[in-house]
Amino acid sequence: MRLISWNVNGVRAVMKKDFLGSLEVMQPDVLCLQETKAQDEQVLEALAEVDGYHIYTNSAVKKGYSSTAVLSKKKAMSVRLDMGIEEHDQEGRVIAVEFAKYFVVTVYTPNSGSELKRLEYRQQWDKDFLNYLKELESEKPVVICGDLNVAHKDIDLARPKPNYNKSAGFTQREIDGLDNLVASGFVDTFRHVNPDTVKYSWWSYRAGARQKNVGWRLDYFLASETLLPAIKSVDILNDVLGSDHCPVLLELS
Numbered sequence: 001m002r003l004i005s006w007n008v009n010g011v012r013a014v015m016k017k018d019f020l021g022s023l024e025v026m027q028p029d030v031l032c033l034q035e036t037k038a039q040d041e042q043v044l045e046a047l048a049e050v051d052g053y054h055i056y057t058n059s060a061v062k063k064g065y066s067s068t069a070v071l072s073k074k075k076a077m078s079v080r081l082d083m084g085i086e087e088h089d090q091e092g093r094v095i096a097v098e099f100a101k102y103f104v105v106t107v108y109t110p111n112s113g114s115e116l117k118r119l120e121y122r123q124q125w126d127k128d129f130l131n132y133l134k135e136l137e138s139e140k141p142v143v144i145c146g147d148l149n150v151a152h153k154d155i156d157l158a159r160p161k162p163n164y165n166k167s168a169g170f171t172q173r174e175i176d177g178l179d180n181l182v183a184s185g186f187v188d189t190f191r192h193v194n195p196d197t198v199k200y201s202w203w204s205y206r207a208g209a210r211q212k213n214v215g216w217r218l219d220y221f222l223a224s225e226t227l228l229p230a231i232k233s234v235d236i237l238n239d240v241l242g243s244d245h246c247p248v249l250l251e252l253s
Contacts, residue, residue: 126177
C-alpha cells in the first residue's frame, strides 16, 4: 500500500500546476490532501479528470478555507468525518478511512496563527485529537498523516533558535502536543527510519526559501507501533512542485 499525503494549498490551484502529472509519477494507492480550500462539490469538480480513485471529502463551513480529501484506489470499508466535537468540526480538518488492517486518518492541524493567537485553541485540539486517535486504535491500528503544523525537533527546521517559542509551529506547547502523540505509541515513521536526515516539507514563498532550502518539516506519517514491521519505505518528495508543501510518502507491505 503506497500512501501519500500532501498539503496542496488549494485543490483548484494545484490542478493548474500539473497535479495530474505529479499523480502519474507518484502512483499512490491512497492520496490524502490537506488544505483543499473548497467545498465538497468543488473538490469533485476540480478532480473530475482523476480516474481510478474513490474520493472522500470533508469541507469547512467557511467557504474556501481549510478542508481535506482522500483519494483511494480501494473502496474504504467506512469513512468517518471529524472528531464529533462541535468546537473542532467546523473546518473540515479530519477524515478517517477504514481498510482491512488499519485506519488511515488525514488531518490538517490548526495553525496557531500570527502572534500565536490560536495557540490555546491549538492545545485543546491536540489533546482532543489524541483522544480521538486512541479511540480509533482500540478498534485497529492507525496511520495518521497530514500537515501537523509543528516541527518536532531542531533538526526539523532550518533555523530553530530564532523561531523557538516565537513562531507558530515551533513553540514548546505545540512540540509537547506531538511529544504526547509519540509517547502514546504513534511513531514518527520518517524519523524512525531516518534518525539523522535533514529534509523539509514546507518552505515560505518569501525570499526564495525553497531554492535555499530554508524549510520546515511539518508533514508527517505517524503509525501505531504494531505497523512498524510493515514499513517498506518512507520519504519526503522534495522534487514534486505545485504547493508550498511537498508530498510525503509511506509504503506498507
